[in-house]
Amino acid sequence: MWESVWRAFFNIAPKKSIAEQTDDIRQQLEQINPAFVSRLPLLGAMLNLPLLDNDVTANMETKLRKSSLESLLIDCLRTWAGNYPLLIMLEDVHWIDALSRDLLEGLARSVEGLPVLFLVVYRPPELQKIKPPQIDNLSYFTEIKLDHFTTEEAATLIRIKLEQFSDTKDDISTEFVERITARAQGNPFYIDELLNYLHDQHIDPHDTESIAQLDLPTSLHSLILSRVDQLTETQKLTLKIASVIGRIFETALLWGIYPELGDPEVVKADLNHLRQYELALPESHAQEIAEEMYFFKHIVTQEVAYESIPYATRSTLHEQLAQFMEANFVDVLEQYVNLLAHHYGHTDNHAKKRKYFLKAGEAAQAKYANDAAIDYYHRALPLVSSEKELTIRLNLGDVLISTGQYKAAVENLNIALALADEQNNLEAKAKVCRWVARSYELQGEYPPALSWIERGLETLKEIDTSETAQLMLIAGLIHARQGHFDEACEQAKHALSISQSLNETTVSARSYNLLAYVAGAQSNVPQAIEYAKQSLTLYQQTNNLQGQGLAQNEISRSYIATGQWEKAESYLQQGLNLFEQIGDVYNQIVTNINLGIIVLNRGKLEKSVSxxxxxxxxxxxxGGTLFLEGVLHNNLAGTYVRCENIDKARYHLQISQNLFEQAQVRDFLPEMTRLFAETDLLANDLKKAETNIREALRLARELGMPEEEGNSLRVLGKIQTQSGASTLALTVKESLDPPQFEQAKQSLTESMTILNEVGNTYEVARSQLVLAELYAIQQNNDESLALLDKCQPVFESLGASLDLKNAKMLRHDMSFV
Known part of the structure; x- marks a missing residue:
């Protein structure tokens, strides 16, 4: 659906060679952004060009290829829209395929505020049969319903049409307009065809007597059929063979697949008659394309012509067309697998159907065209042996899980499991277990996921394979999400050992990355950095740019945790550059989240919010995940807590809480609950604040997250300090400190101890500042100044401006006491 649009945007001339077209695209990308050139091969699928992968695109997984292509096209469109207004028209969107639909949604979301108009034409009844584009929820979407023509509108169309026939502007009788409109039921195409029918019959629309006696066709189908019947036999045959080719057809194919039509000049003469009858018309941009092209004026005309062909003859013509393509498009046959699957699909040639259904399914899966892949695989299943059926069902399981069709995936994989049992194929059985486990893991159903993993590992208990390692990595990921870090570490180490023995570099890199995440969550920062650097090295060996970016992100997380913000920024920027290079929008967002944490810590609150x-x-x-959206709202809440904006903090925390519940993740719950407590503290609701902070502490300890435990103890110390200050204000005997102060000292001392062990100098300094404030309330200035002497240089060295400001204010206030 999009090929002609992007060919026009990139100004590609099909008459040029593939090399020349590729060079033209490269020049266009260089003008937009030289960094985009590295992703040029991704455009091959969209433009139907055989573009070879380069170092950047070769290792991209199918999902990344799709998202990277979409982000590239979005960026190109936004750049063009910055130079001039754009109108993009898509017709017959009621037949839109899934890939085209996803691209339309992405483009539509990205053009807000830009001079871009998408004119999307579709028939609502047909649109309901597929998943329609989710664009009607956009604030700048407007639907214009094209109802049947009124008599006045029909009169205008009739007048314009008749002027084309006679170059005169004679008045048309009301009776004629009403009769034509009534018979056509206001359908403009039907009206147009009725007028063509009258013109073919040489009937004068002003001759009321002839019109009154005329028996007009009773349906659009019969009308077009009656018009086709007026053609010569060769013209009819030309129209019918064209209908087998498709709505748009290349003229050379007509005499190529059916030489009986005659010489090219004879066929072109017949096409000229079809043009005069307005049944098939030449493409308006024919001068720009390699071969002369025609198209059916309306899809109904093609359908009528096609349905008039006997079934057996249709099958023969489809096969002749497919054989012609195989013989003449040998060098670029991969570009035509969908058409070959379509045409052989209408024949009884089972061997060819099987071949091209499989090829088309695999090609669709490689492009992440999952709906098409599912359809092709299902059509291939009745035609294959049990050995091949197992392979197809494994592929189907992968695709169904990718599209979130988990129930169908499990049903399909259970059939695959039975086939693997029959064939005693242990590797396939383990793969089935891995995919079923993955389907449950993605739904947050961890117990059945772990059960299937155990089943897969039991299948391979006598041998260690790549499947064994991948099963263990899924188990490790589940344990990490549940906060069972020791189990996660054990699984990741075992997966690493197996993958290293098998020289499975990518699996080893993923194992190191999981180990780094677990070590970081347990605040073992040196170990986390070491693991992440090992992962980075392996991804560099395989030139996996996405993996390199992920490893650099993991390294930066550890440096953030220890307050080494400059090192963290360096790794984050390197990762961000890689994600931008490959068009990985999701991980660009993740990286920017981590950069935002540094901005927040430095006290740049407005910049953090922005x-x-x-x-x-x-x-x-x-289009992102619930988890990632939850993290962003959680970060915004944290920023608003630092801004002391209670309402906005609570607003984003509520959204974050809902999203984390839907995503069924727990590793952010301690931080989120702590932020709820800090918001309550700002509102001076000390009872609720203490309840929330003790829950945050419980979660942090349960999940084995010492850094978050240290941060929560600091907040508990603040709550106890404020509670003590309130008690002190109401106490007559001011010389006696309330018990909350001693409790606060204990909490803050424990916080500093834990954060020291973690190695996070910044968070230690923040706890020291809170304890300094407590000593200042007690008028113990010496202790307070001693703590300020420790924390203030840390804030200065890190550029933590807000914390530094608070420390200086406290020091200033004490100078007047």
Whole structure:
């Protein structure tokens, strides 16, 4: 659906050679952004050109290829729209395929505020049969319903049409207009065809007597059929063979697949008659394309012509067309697998159907065209042996899980499991177990996922394979999400050992990355950095750019945790550059989230809010996960807590809580609950604040997250300090400190101890500042100044401006006491 649009945008001339077309695209990309050139091969699928992968695109997984292509096209469109207004028209969207639909949604979300108009034409009844594009929820979407023509509108169309026939502007009788409109039921195409029918019959529309006696066709189908019947036999045959080719057809194919039509000049003469009858018309941009092209004026005309062919003859013509394509398009046959599958699909040639259904399914799966892949695989299943059926069902399981069709995936994989049992194929059995486990893991149903993993591992208990390692990695990921970090570490180490023995570099890299995440969650920062660097090295060996970016992100997380913000920024920027290079929007958002944490810690509150809101907008345009959206709202809440904006903090925390519940993740719950407590503290609701902070502490300890435990203890110390200060204000005997102060000292001392062990100098300094404030309330200035002497240099060295400001204010206030 999009090929002609992008060929026009990139100004590609099909008459040129593939090399020349490729060079033209490269020049266009260089003008837009030289960094985009590295992703040029991705355009091959969209433009139907055989573009070879390069170092950047070769290792991209199918999902990344799709998202990277979409982001590239979005960026190109936004650049063009910055130079001039754009109108993009898509017709017959009621037949839109899934890939084209996803691209339309992404483009539509990205053009808000730009001079771009999408004119999308569709028939609502047919649109309901597929998943329609989700664009009607956009604030700038407008639907214009094209109802049947009124008599006045029909009169205008009739007048214009008749002027084309006679070059005169004679008045048309009301009776004629009403009769034509009534018979056509206001359908403009039907009206147009009725007028063509009258013109073919040489009937004068002003001759009321002849019109009154005329028996007009009773349906659009019979009308077109009656018009086709007026053609000569060769013209009819030309029209019918063209209908087998498709709505748009290349003229050379007509005499190529059916030489009986005559010489090219004879066929072209017949086509000229079809043009005069307005049944098939030449493409308006024919001068720009390699071969002369025609198209049926209306899809109904093609359908009528096609349905008039006997079934056996249709089958023969489809096969002749497919054989012609195989013989003449040998060098570029991969570009035509969908058409070959379509045409052989209408024949009884089972061997060819099987071949091209499989090829088309695999090609669709490689492009992440999952709906098409599912359809082709299902059509291939009745035609294959049990050995091949097992392979297809494994592929189907992969695709169904990718599209979230988990129930269908499990049903299909259970059949695959039975086939693997029959064939005693242990590797296939383990793969089935892995995919079923993956389907449950993606739904957050961890117990059945772990059960299937155990089943897969039991199948391979005598041998260690790549499947064994991948099963263990899924188990490790589940354990990490549940906060069972020791189990996660054990699984990741075992997967690493197996993958290293098998020289499975990518699996080893993923194992190191999981180990880094677990070590970081347990605040073992040196170990986390070491694991992440090992992962980075392996991804560099395989030139996996996405993997390299992920590893650099993991390294930066550890440096953020220890307050080494400059090192963290360096790794984050390197990762961001890679994600931008490959068009990985999702991980660009993740990286910007981590950069936003540094901005927040430095006290740049407005910049932090802006960064997180921009990331949310990008997430909205690209379509992200519940988890990632929850993290962004959690970060915004944290920023608003630092801004002391209670209402906005609570607003984003509520959204975050709902999203985390839907995503069934727990590793952010301690931080989120702590932020709820800090919001309650700002509102001076000390009872609720203490309840929430103790829940945050419980979660942090349960999940084995010492850094978050240390941060929660600091907040508990603040709550106890404020509670003590309130008690002190109401106490007559001011010389006696309330017990909450001693409790606060204990909490803050424990916080500093834990954060020291973790190695996070910044968070230690924040706890020291809170304890300094407590000593100042007690008028113990020496202790307070001693703590300020420790924390203030840390804030200065890190550029933590807000914390530094608070420390200086406290020091200043004490100078007047």
């Amino acid at each position: 960064a997180n809101q921009s990331a949310l907008q990008l997430l909205k345009h690209s």
